[in-house]
Amino acid sequence: MKDEKIVEVDNALSLDEETLFEVSQTFKALSDPTRVRILHLLLQKEFSVNEIAENLQLRQSTVSHQLRFLKNLRLVKYRREGTTLYYSQDDEHVFNLLKQSIEHAKHQ
Amino acid sequence: MKDEKIVEVDNALSLDEETLFEVSQTFKALSDPTRVRILHLLLQKEFSVNEIAENLQLRQSTVSHQLRFLKNLRLVKYRREGTTLYYSQDDEHVFNLLKQSIEHAKHQ
DNA sequence: TGTATATATTAACATATGCTCATATAATAA
DNA sequence: TTATTATATGAGCATATGTTAATATATACA
Structure with missing residues (x-):
């Protein structure tokens, strides 16, 4: 009897642990109103930490903490x-998700 | 001097409170691995609460709680x-976001 | 009516999250 | 060097979140 081969199932929509983690992490970034406001602002152009704080009426440390979060996920970068x-956009896909969802929410 | 008119700014990507809330709520639904697994399962077809629990090795009450969450957001419905x-899908847009993100994560 | 099955709900708990103040660090300029 | 400005970091706190066990509810059927 021949050896059975272990076949790696990899449908376009199968969901291994790593993918599950990354997907939920990404959505977590977009699940907090403060982060959404920051990312939404960065849709326009780059902004400094203080500019973001002033624009959105947030404390400097709040903005800095959230930017660190977004930076860790590589959603933003800075120069x-x-x-x-x-700070500015660093993940086209996620910013597209955001744009898509804002537009969709407004046409509800 | 003429009266100034208050102009409602409503760019495609402006972000009023209501939109902000809905967008972040939607993403919150997708930010938890358990909920992602449940929604991912429902991409296939409808499942009962117990079937979901067995499939994903979760407690019945855990599944029921998360389904209530998803039901409140009208992401799932039941018969x-x-x-x-x-339980089955009830929000084409959100399920599309999920599919899109899973596919994207796998090609990283 | 009573029993069985499927699901929902409640309360408790541990952990995660987000904000704040205070302070540290880094870069620049005097 | 010291002072200034911009940003980052750490600790503390209140609240939110997810899971669990136990129990309640609802439907079907004998």
Whole structure:
């Protein structure tokens, strides 16, 4: 009798642990109103930490903490200019999800 | 001097309180691995509460709680057959977001 | 009526999350 | 070097979240 081969199932929509983690992590980034507001602002253009705080009426540390979160997930990046850090989009797919969902929510 | 008119700004991507709430709520539904697994299962076909629990190795009450959550957001619906409730998809847009994200995550 | 089965609900608990204040760090300029 | 400005970090706190066991409810059937 021949050896059975273990076949790796990999449908387009199968859901291994790693994918499950990444998908839910990504959505978690978009599940908090403060982060959504920050990301929404960055749809326009890059902003410094203080500019984001002023624009959205948030504390500097709140913004900084959330930017760290978003940076860890590689959803945003920054460039430095002196002491100022300008944050901007770094994940086309996620920003598209956000745009898509905002537009959809408004046409409900 | 003429009266100033208050102009409602309503770009496709402006973000009023209501939209902000709905968008982040929707993503919150997709931010928990257990809920993602349940929704992912429902991509196939309808399942009863117990079937979901068996399939995903979860407690009946865990599944029931999460289904209530998803039902409140109108992401799933059910039909009754005797004492059995069959849950199924009830939001094409959100299920599309999920499919899209799973596929994207796998090609990272 | 009583029993069995499927699901929902409640309360308790542990953990996660988000915000804040205070302070640290980093870069620049005087 | 010291002072200034921008940002990051750590700790504490209140609240939110997810799971669980136990129990309640609802339907069907004998």
